[in-house]
Amino acid sequence: xxxxxxxxxxxxxxxxxxxxxxxxxxxxxxxxxxxxxxxxxxxxxxxxxxxxxxxxxxxxxxxxxxxxxxxxxxxxxxxxxxxxxxxxxxxxxxxxxxxxxxxxxxxxxxxxxxxxxxxxxxxxxxxxxxxxxxxxxxxxxxxxxxxxxxxxxxxxxxxxxxxxxxxxxxxxxxxxxxxxxxxxxxxxxxxxxxxxxxxxxxxxxxxxxxxxxxxxxxxxxxxxxxxxxxxxxxxxxxxxxxxxxxxxxxxxxxxxxxxxxxxxxxxxxxxxxxxxxxxxxxxxxxxxxxxxxxxxxxxxxxxxxxxxxxxxxxxxx
Numbered sequence: 001x002x003x004x005x006x007x008x009x010x011x012x013x014x015x016x017x018x019x020x021x022x023x024x025x026x027x028x029x030x031x032x033x034x035x036x037x038x039x040x041x042x043x044x045x046x047x048x049x050x051x052x053x054x055x056x057x058x059x060x061x062x063x064x065x066x067x068x069x070x071x072x073x074x075x076x077x078x079x080x081x082x083x084x085x086x087x088x089x090x091x092x093x094x095x096x097x098x099x100x101x102x103x104x105x106x107x108x109x110x111x112x113x114x115x116x117x118x119x120x121x122x123x124x125x126x127x128x129x130x131x132x133x134x135x136x137x138x139x140x141x142x143x144x145x146x147x148x149x150x151x152x153x154x155x156x157x158x159x160x161x162x163x164x165x166x167x168x169x170x171x172x173x174x175x176x177x178x179x180x181x182x183x184x185x186x187x188x189x190x191x192x193x194x195x196x197x198x199x200x201x202x203x204x205x206x207x208x209x210x211x212x213x214x215x216x217x218x219x220x221x222x223x224x225x226x227x228x229x230x231x232x233x234x235x236x237x238x239x240x241x242x243x244x245x246x247x248x249x250x251x252x253x254x255x256x257x258x259x260x261x262x263x264x265x266x267x268x269x270x271x272x273x274x275x276x277x278x279x280x281x282x283x284x285x286x287x288x289x290x291x292x293x294x295x296x297x298x299x300x301x302x303x304x305x306x307x308x309x310x311x312x313x314x315x316x317x
Contacts, residue, residue: 003084006054013056018266020189029059031269037067041079051275057283063097066120078127096123099138111141111149135162161266170194172302182264191266203255236301256284
């Protein structure tokens with residue numbers, strides 16, 4: 001099974017400049033958080049990567065702990081890169097992160113220079129790369145001086161193991177970055193990459209009529225507690241789905257478009273479990289305009305939903 005990219009892959013994708021840098025990213029990127037793990041590459045893995053690249057998605061986002069098991073998403077992506085995309089490396093933006101638990105002992109997580117640089121070396125080895133395009137601390141470490149964490153990321157760039165660094169985490173149900181962070185990013189000329197803009201599937205049609213047995217809420221409850229699917233949260237999601245329906249979009253498409261309406265947002269990192277979902281996500285770009293009435297109605301339901309798994313880091317700073 002071989003792959004030849006679509007020659008028209010750059011004709012319809014929208015590319016946004018990342019802050020004041022020279023880097024442009026596709027408006028929709030592919031996140032490899034939960035659906036690229038396992039001990040081997042599957043046909044579905046390859047087909048999702050192929051479809052993404054054919055649609056102009058050049059940015060593939062990973063982290064050291066993505067899987068499960070941790071590290072396996074990077075290993076699988078590295079195999080796909082070698083099999084299918086090695087000739088197109090200079091057309092790709094590959095990002096990875098370090099911050100969460102990866103190995104035993106005091107140097108296996110958080111934000112120390114020791115951990116970050118060791119983790120990056122391991123990530124490069126798993127993916128078979130000499131460098132990543134974007135590397136950043138996965139979470140703020142309240143116990144490590146910020147200067148040390150940022151100094152480690154800067155050292156990675158100086159060593160030629162990374163080219164850029166980024167920031168992420170924002171959705172209709174998790175809006176903490178609007179409380180001043182976006183203003184700072186705009187002032188400093190820093191781009192913003194939104195992570196989990198579909199709220200781990202809550203902002204799709206998956207949970208509108210119950211909890212499917214194959215859903216993350218059932219199979220990965222440690223990542224997605226069922227408490228997230230409270231009747232209060234689901235009623236908000238159903239109301240947002242109705243607004244999306246009137247706009248001629250799926251709920252997922254509207255959620256991505258809503259993030260991208262803000263010019264300070266460079267790209268949305270959307271995951272997928274099959275190629276058709278990649279296509280649906282990119283379809284969000286067909287309607288990025290919102291009326292004032294739509295935004296006001298969305299604000300009635302798009303409120304903090306108690307699902308900020310990253311609160312310890314985001315609030316500690």
